[in-house]
Amino acid sequence: MSLQIVNAFQAGLAKLYHYQPFNPEHIADLLKRNRIHCSTPGKLNDPWDCQPWYDSDSLKDPTVRDQYIDWLNEMHDGFPTSERRKALEAFLKDPENLAKSTEDLARKVQEETARRRIYCLTPHPDSILMWSHYSNNHSGVCLEFQTANRLFSGAMKVSYLSHYPKLLPHEMGTSQAIQVLLTKSEVWAYEEEFRLVGIPQAPPGAPMLLDSDWINLPRGSLTAVILGCQADEGRIKRFFKGHAPQLPLKKAVRARNQYRLTITE
Numbered sequence: 001m002s003l004q005i006v007n008a009f010q011a012g013l014a015k016l017y018h019y020q021p022f023n024p025e026h027i028a029d030l031l032k033r034n035r036i037h038c039s040t041p042g043k044l045n046d047p048w049d050c051q052p053w054y055d056s057d058s059l060k061d062p063t064v065r066d067q068y069i070d071w072l073n074e075m076h077d078g079f080p081t082s083e084r085r086k087a088l089e090a091f092l093k094d095p096e097n098l099a100k101s102t103e104d105l106a107r108k109v110q111e112e113t114a115r116r117r118i119y120c121l122t123p124h125p126d127s128i129l130m131w132s133h134y135s136n137n138h139s140g141v142c143l144e145f146q147t148a149n150r151l152f153s154g155a156m157k158v159s160y161l162s163h164y165p166k167l168l169p170h171e172m173g174t175s176q177a178i179q180v181l182l183t184k185s186e187v188w189a190y191e192e193e194f195r196l197v198g199i200p201q202a203p204p205g206a207p208m209l210l211d212s213d214w215i216n217l218p219r220g221s222l223t224a225v226i227l228g229c230q231a232d233e234g235r236i237k238r239f240f241k242g243h244a245p246q247l248p249l250k251k252a253v254r255a256r257n258q259y260r261l262t263i264t265e
Contacts, residue, residue: 005156005157005178005179005182006156006157007153007154007155007156007157007194008147008152008153008154008155008157008194009147009153009154011123011157011194013123013147013194014146014147014148015123015125015144015145015146015147015223016121016122016123016144016145016147016152016155016194017121017122017123017124017125017142017143017144017145017226018036018119018120018121018122018142018143018145019122019127019130019131019133019134019135019140019141019142020134020135020140020141020142020143021135021136021139021140021141022136022139022140022141022231022232022235022236024239027141027239027243028239028243030143030217030222031243031244031247032243033214034216034217034219035211035214035215035216035217036119036196036214036215036217037213037214038117038118038119038196038198038210038213038214038215039117039118039119039120040114040117040118040213041113041114041116041117041118041181042110042113042114044118045133046184046185046188048164048184048185049184050110050113050116050118050180050181051110052106052109052110052113052167052180053106053164053167054102054103054105054106054167054168054169055102055166055167055168056098056099056101056102056103058166058168059092059098059102059168060095060098064168065092065098067170068092068168068169068170069085069088069089069092070085070170071169071170072088072101072170073085073088102169105169109172109177109180113180113181115200116181116197116198116199116200117197117198117210117213117215118181118195118196118197118198119195119196119198119215120191120193120194120195121145121152121155121193121194121195121196122191122192122193122194123192123194124192125142125144125226125252125263126252126260126261126262126263127190127191128259128260128261129190130191131228131229131252131261135228136228137230138228138229138230138231138252139228139230139231139232140228140231141225141226141227141228141231141236142225142226142228142252143222143225143226144222144223144224144225144226144250145221145222145223146220146221146223149207149218149220149221150207150218151196151207151208151215151217151218151221152196152218152221154196154207154208155194155195155196156178156182156194156195156196156197157182157193157194158182158183158184158188158191158192158193158194158195159179159182159183159184160183160184160185160186160188160189161183161184161185161186162185162186164185165179165183167180178197181195181197182195196208196215198210198215222247223248224247224248224249224250225240225247225248225249225250226249226250226251226252226263227249227250227251227252228252229251229252229253229254229261233251236249237249248265250263250264250265251263251264251265
């Protein structure tokens with residue numbers, strides 16, 4: 001799998017949006033601590049999302065299997081030996097052993113992936129489906145972020161594929177490992193998703209550095225909150241008047257004679 005990674009800056013996006021239910025406790029934490037809560041990979045609503053699985057069938061090709069064996073031999077302790085290679089070759093000739101080997105490696109990658117955290121964004125604040133799916137049937141809110149900062153300018157675009165990507169362990173470099181977190185089925189393409197990928201051991205000061213399950217926001221990056229067309233407008237306005245009176249509020253308005261939302265001040 002080799003896909004080009006595109007970030008929000010390269011895509012020329014000035015704003016990105018995050019849909020969520022209106023939960024006063026969660027939003028109060030965001031406003032007070034200036035941080036966003038991220039999701040755990042593997043616990044997203046798509047059961048294939050962030051769940052890499054290796055293609056053991058491709059390894060039945062002798063040439064590809066030899067490459068895999070060489071990689072395993074090298075990866076063992078950095079010092080490949082001819083004896084170990086012969087043992088691996090004999091072991092992996094059994095299709096069951098070959099399948100189990102790749103399954104075990106896939107689970108290890110999933111364990112490593114689970115240490116990351118995901119924050120999902122989109123360029124579109126007026127998606128009818130996303131308001132329905134992620135914002136409690138249009139009764140929640142959509143957070144508006146500007147991308148003129150190191151964090152949101154680096155949000156990465158998700159790629160949507162018609163077939164599950166064929167992943168091979170010995171081809172999984174850093175770029176491919178990131179792409180595992182940025183690949184979904186084409187049935188989700190309507191979301192046009194961009195992602196922040198939080199890293200627990202990033203260098204101090206790095207924009208993607210995780211603080212437990214949170215990423216700290218650059219000052220001023222939250223530029224507005226949009227209320228859903230079926231939101232309790234009075235309740236939400238009272239909340240923000242008490243917690244962030246200077247933060248602009250907008251409203252998603254349902255067109256009466258079209259299947260369309262308009263975002264108004």
